Structures are given as C-alpha cells and as structure tokens.
Amino acid sequence: MRQELSLLQRFADMFLKDVNLGVILMNTDFQLIDISDTACRVLGLQREHVLHKPMDYVFKDLPAEHRIVDPRILDGMVVRNQAVSWTNNQERYELLVDSNVLRDEQGQVVGACIMFKDVTNLRSLEEQVQRSDRLAMIGQIAAGTAHEIRNPLTSIKGFLQVFRKTFQEQGMIRESDYTDVMLREINRINELVNEFLLLSKPKNATYEEVDVSQVVRELLPIINNEAILHKVTVQYEAVYGLPRVIADREHLKQVFLNICKNGIEAMGDGGFLTIAEKMDPEERRVSVDIHDTGPGIPMYVIDKIFDPFFTTKAEGTGLGLSVCQRIIHDIGGHIRVSSKGFGTTFTVSIPFP
Ligand SMILES: Nc1ncnc2c1ncn2[C@@H]1O[C@H](COP(=O)(O)OP(=O)(O)OP(=O)(O)O)[C@@H](O)[C@H]1O
Ligand SMILES: [Mg+2]
Missing domain, CATH: 1.10.287 (Helix Hairpins)
Known part of the structure; x- marks a missing residue:
C-alpha cells in the first residue's frame, strides 16, 4: 500500500513538474490549491503569490471570458481540447485546455483540475x-x-x-x-x-562567406539618403569582429534595405531608425535588429505582413517582406518582428558556421 501511494505521489509530482503540461488544481471554494511550473510560466504567475488564493484574485486582471478557469467546471462542466489563445507580456501562446472535476470515494465533488498543453509550435x-x-x-x-x-x-x-x-x-x-x-x-x-x-x-544565389557588418556599412549611404527625405535619423550600433555567415551578399543587402525602408516609411515624418548588430555565441547566430520609432504594427496586421501582396500602402507591392523571409529562410535564418504599440523591431537572425 505504501509503495503504491508513493508511486501515485511521484506521478502527481511529475505532473506538476512536467515541462509540457500546465496544471491547475482548485477546491470547491474556487481557490487555487496547486499550480505547475509550466502553468506559472505560460500564464505569467508566481506560484507563491497565487497558492490558496481565490481564482478571482489570481486572474483579477482579466475579464471573465478570457480566464481559462471557468467556475462552471465545479458544476461538472467538462472541457476537452479547447483551443485558447493566451498573451502574456506580448508573448502569444496557443493552448489546448482540458478540465475535469475531482470526486472523492462517495462521488462528492472535492475540486477540479485544469490541464493544458502549449501547442504554439504546432500552430x-x-x-x-x-x-x-x-x-x-x-x-x-x-x-x-x-x-x-x-x-x-x-x-x-x-x-x-x-x-x-x-x-x-x-x-x-x-x-x-x-x-x-x-x-x-x-x-x-x-x-x-x-x-x-x-x-x-x-536558386541563382551565389553563396559565400559574408561579413554582415560590411554589408550594413555599404548600405548606410543609401539608407541615409532615404532617411533624410523623411527627416529620419539613422543610428548604427556595430559589433566588432562579427563571425562571417554564409549568404548571398546582394540578397542580404536587399533584406536589410527592404526592412529599413519599411521602418522609414512607417515613421512618415521624423523619428529614429536604429540598426544594431548582435552576436549569440551559444546559438551560433549573428543578428541585426532594425528598430523604428513609428506607430507600430497592430495585432490584427502582424500575422499577415510576411504574406505576398499584403500591403497597407497605396504604392506598395507587398512583396518586400515575403522576399526577405524567403531569402533568410533559405540560409537557415529567421526574421522576427515585435511591435509593442509604439515602434517596431525586426530581428534578422542568421546562423554562422
Ligand atoms: N516597420 C514597420 N512599421 C509598421 N508597419 C510595417 C513595418 N514594416 C512593415 N509594415 C507593414 O507590413 C506591410 C508589408 O510590408 P512589405 O515590405 O512586405 O510591403 P510594402 O512595404 O507594403 O510594399 P513594398 O515593400 O513593395 O514597397 C506594410 O504595408 C506595412 O503595413
Ligand atoms: Mg516594403
């Protein structure tokens, strides 16, 4: 009996520590009894702050329809594979949520558990x-x-x-x-x-060892030219001795130029465009952040900006970013965008050998 209990105990412990599973346990008073590390991370909560607190307090900043914990669960409402989008600190998660009531031997409801899996990558x-x-x-x-x-x-x-x-x-x-x-x-x-x-x-790309700093420096006069027309100030933060990447030099120029032009065009009249080089020795990646102080990109637009022909400009083709993404994907890199209401940062990250 003892051994069985400890096995169950271990199973329960593992459940709460499992990196892939978010678990929330609550009692019939709608109080949070335990929460797994993953749930804390994804939901942006701190365990010691929310333990034994009412759910209304835990999710106090959220309207009821966005809380992934519904009081009706305690009345026996069963949730299976419900897809939920969750945003915490600008990071967006796609979750699959299950929930169920917990009953004692007499069949009395003693609490409920909510479990979710982070399926952001799959989505x-x-x-x-x-x-x-x-x-x-x-x-x-x-x-x-x-x-x-x-x-x-x-x-x-x-x-x-x-x-x-x-x-x-x-x-x-x-x-x-x-x-x-x-x-x-x-x-x-x-x-x-x-x-x-x-x-x-x-395919007609010619791949060679390319010094990203040099590419950026060669582009600066062109970018400056464009910037002056829009009263934009360009700032350049170089990193000395960046490792060389394998890329097509002309294509890379096109990528940086496209993204910088977008930034300058977004600012309209006046602002700062910052081009900052970075190096991540652990991930073996060189990256270039291109930041503008423009109006930012609304949430409902951000998912579409890499689509061919998506444009919000009267004279735009909407091909700029899709071509950039194609070029960077082909050399094993990626382009990330973050826009927090004010200003936008495009990060072009390229692996080095
Ligand atoms: N820095 C930025 N700030 C705000 N919106 C941006 C920014 N960069 C891109 N966008 C949005 O993404 C859309 C797509 O950009 P993309 O470069 O693919 O095409 P475009 O700039 O519209 O056209 P083209 O590049 O052919 O001139 C833009 O129309 C704009 O709405
Ligand atoms: Mg463009």
Whole structure:
C-alpha cells in the first residue's frame, strides 16, 4: 500500500513538474490549491503569490471570458481540447485546455483540475505550411509570367534608347524627356519582375562567406539618403569582429534595405531608425535588429505582413517582406518582428558556421 501511494505521489509530482503540461488544481471554494511550473510560466504567475488564493484574485486582471478557469467546471462542466489563445507580456501562446472535476470515494465533488498543453509550435508550423503552399503557388505563376514580361520589355527599352538618342540629336527636348519617363517606368516594371523571380526561384544565389557588418556599412549611404527625405535619423550600433555567415551578399543587402525602408516609411515624418548588430555565441547566430520609432504594427496586421501582396500602402507591392523571409529562410535564418504599440523591431537572425 505504501509503495503504491508513493508511486501515485511521484506521478502527481511529475505532473506538476512536467515541462509540457500546465496544471491547475482548485477546491470547491474556487481557490487555487496547486499550480505547475509550466502553468506559472505560460500564464505569467508566481506560484507563491497565487497558492490558496481565490481564482478571482489570481486572474483579477482579466475579464471573465478570457480566464481559462471557468467556475462552471465545479458544476461538472467538462472541457476537452479547447483551443485558447493566451498573451502574456506580448508573448502569444496557443493552448489546448482540458478540465475535469475531482470526486472523492462517495462521488462528492472535492475540486477540479485544469490541464493544458502549449501547442504554439504546432500552430505556427501549420501556418508555415499553409504559407509556403501559397508561396509555392505564387512562385509558379510568377516564374511562368516573369520571363514573358521581361523579354518584350528588353526590346522596348532598347528601341526607346535609340529614340532618345535621335530626339536629343535633333534637339527635340520634350520628346526626349518623355522617353526618359518611359525608360524610368520600364525600370520599375523590371524591378518588380526581378522581385517576382526572386520569390519563385531563389536558386541563382551565389553563396559565400559574408561579413554582415560590411554589408550594413555599404548600405548606410543609401539608407541615409532615404532617411533624410523623411527627416529620419539613422543610428548604427556595430559589433566588432562579427563571425562571417554564409549568404548571398546582394540578397542580404536587399533584406536589410527592404526592412529599413519599411521602418522609414512607417515613421512618415521624423523619428529614429536604429540598426544594431548582435552576436549569440551559444546559438551560433549573428543578428541585426532594425528598430523604428513609428506607430507600430497592430495585432490584427502582424500575422499577415510576411504574406505576398499584403500591403497597407497605396504604392506598395507587398512583396518586400515575403522576399526577405524567403531569402533568410533559405540560409537557415529567421526574421522576427515585435511591435509593442509604439515602434517596431525586426530581428534578422542568421546562423554562422
Ligand atoms: N516597420 C514597420 N512599421 C509598421 N508597419 C510595417 C513595418 N514594416 C512593415 N509594415 C507593414 O507590413 C506591410 C508589408 O510590408 P512589405 O515590405 O512586405 O510591403 P510594402 O512595404 O507594403 O510594399 P513594398 O515593400 O513593395 O514597397 C506594410 O504595408 C506595412 O503595413
Ligand atoms: Mg516594403
């Protein structure tokens, strides 16, 4: 009997310590009797602060419908695999919640337990799969049409250049100005088509050892130029001797430029753009934080910003960030974004060998 008890005890202990399981035990007075470490971490609670406290006190900062502990559980309401989104300190968790009443030998309700699993990774995996499906489809369409667009453009461009030369020789200033405009517009189409091709076929990348600091430094004049137009001040925090990463130099430039441009565009008129390099020797990653003091990105928009064609700008293509993500994923890195109401930080993190 004794041994059995200790086995049960051990099982219960393990339950509370299990890193994968959030457990909350409560009595019939709706008081919290015990809580597992994981539950504390995910819910942002401190065990010693909430033990033996009424649930209403534990979740006092939350409206009733957002508390994952429902008093009706004590009346026998059973919850199975309920999907709940939980945000604590800006970190978002996707939880699967189960709950059940606990009864004594006579069948009397003596309390209840709530258990949940953190399935955030699974959910984001699902989203990633959907996203890459979409990307693949767009890639196929893009690859099919981009070349067909580019070839005629090349000949139009060639003939326009001939026109311009003739116009200039004949002193036809107005006509030659028109051809300048046409050539500029053609260049814009070409750039767009190039982005398409990059989305669909990032294979023509040339990978080499790249010094991220050097890439950023080469870009600074261009970024500054853009910044001055918007009265933005650029700050650059370099790290000396960053390890080299394996990447395509031009693609990497495009990533930083796109993200910086987004930051500058978001600020509209005046603000600070900070580019800060970081190194994580344990994770073997080099990262670059690009922070702006703009209005931030609303929660309902943030999930979509990496989608191709998602834009909130009148002149935007919405391809910028999806191309960036494609490039960084291809070299084993990731782009994270955090926006806490005021200002936005994009973190580009790249592994080094
Ligand atoms: N730093 C930022 N602050 C606020 N919103 C941002 C920021 N960066 C991106 N966004 C949002 O993400 C959307 C998508 O960005 P993305 O770069 O993919 O396309 P775009 O900038 O709209 O178009 P394009 O890059 O072709 O000019 C933007 O329209 C904007 O709403
Ligand atoms: Mg952009």
